[in-house]
Amino acid sequence: MSATVQYNLALNALGDPTRRAIFEKxxxxxxxxxxxxxxxxxxxxxxxxxxxxxxxxxxxxMKTEGTRSIYNIDPEGIRIIREYLDRFWDEALDNFKVLAEKQQRNKHKK
Amino acid sequence: MSATVQYNLALNALGDPTRRAIFEKxxxxxxxxxxxxxxxxxxxxxxxxxxxxxxxxxxxxMKTEGTRSIYNIDPEGIRIIREYLDRFWDEALDNFKVLAEKQQRNKHKK
DNA sequence: ACTAACCGTAAGTTTAAACTAACCATTAAA
DNA sequence: TTTAATGGTTAGTTTAAACTTACGGTTAGT
Incomplete structure (x- = not known):
């Protein structure tokens, strides 16, 4: 399983509202x-x-206890999504700064 | 628009592979x-x-330049998802620790 | 051994949403 | 003022996936 598949699975999984409801439970x-x-x-x-x-x-x-299946939050999937988002964070902040500077310049023009 | 809708929109958006491809471009x-x-x-x-x-x-x-529509990464949506994931982070790490300790005890038994 | 509780899976149906084709509006260039 | 380039929207179709029903397998208790 290649590394790029990881975040595809994770984001796809949390893309469904019913699965989010389960996750949140x-x-x-x-x-x-x-x-x-x-x-x-x-x-x-x-x-x-x-x-x-x-x-x-x-x-x-998941772990089994007798006939029960006990489910639990796994930090790994969360980490995978965080890592994916970090790829865009610098670029996104940079964009935000450029925009803020432009707005500043427009204020001065007034 | 209520606060809980925010991360629903964001996670739903990134849940689709074609939208991720666009986002990544x-x-x-x-x-x-x-x-x-x-x-x-x-x-x-x-x-x-x-x-x-x-x-x-x-x-x-999105901003327009003549007839063009120029799209750009927005940090806000990223921040919203990060914030959502943080809700589970402490719990998830806690689970991870408990599991790690159990495995440690099993090692000692051997 | 029988019964009940718990849960996973397979087959088939339903539905939400992703997609295309067609159309229209706006802007820039010739 | 045409012509071309760009891109948003609508209507209708297609498709992927979410869902139910039915079934079977495992474990615990009687």
């Missing part, structure tokens, strides 16, 4: 599948499918 | 629409539609 700590599915708009199998996508993107981890 | 600096569309797999109108989504998500800015 794990914000306070680990949960089983039934726990995650409880109160959600979609069925439990749908949740399972989303969990798989999130897991492949390294945004969550 | 702007990494090196501002470009016009024809420039962005050149060499891409989809038509120019498709690019225009994607640019609109990226703009509404504050991931890019």
């Amino acid at each position: 794990l914000e306070k700590g680990p949960l089983s599948v039934v726990h995650i599915a409880k109160g959600m708009a979609v069925s439990r199998p749908a949740v399972s499918q989303h969990l798989k996508v999130l897991r492949e993107a390294k945004l969550i981890t | 702007l990494e090196k600096g501002p470009l016009s629409v024809v420039h962005i569309a050149k060499g891409m797999a989809v038509s120019r109108p498709a690019v225009s539609q994607h640019l609109k989504v990226l703009r509404e998500a504050k991931l890019i800015t």
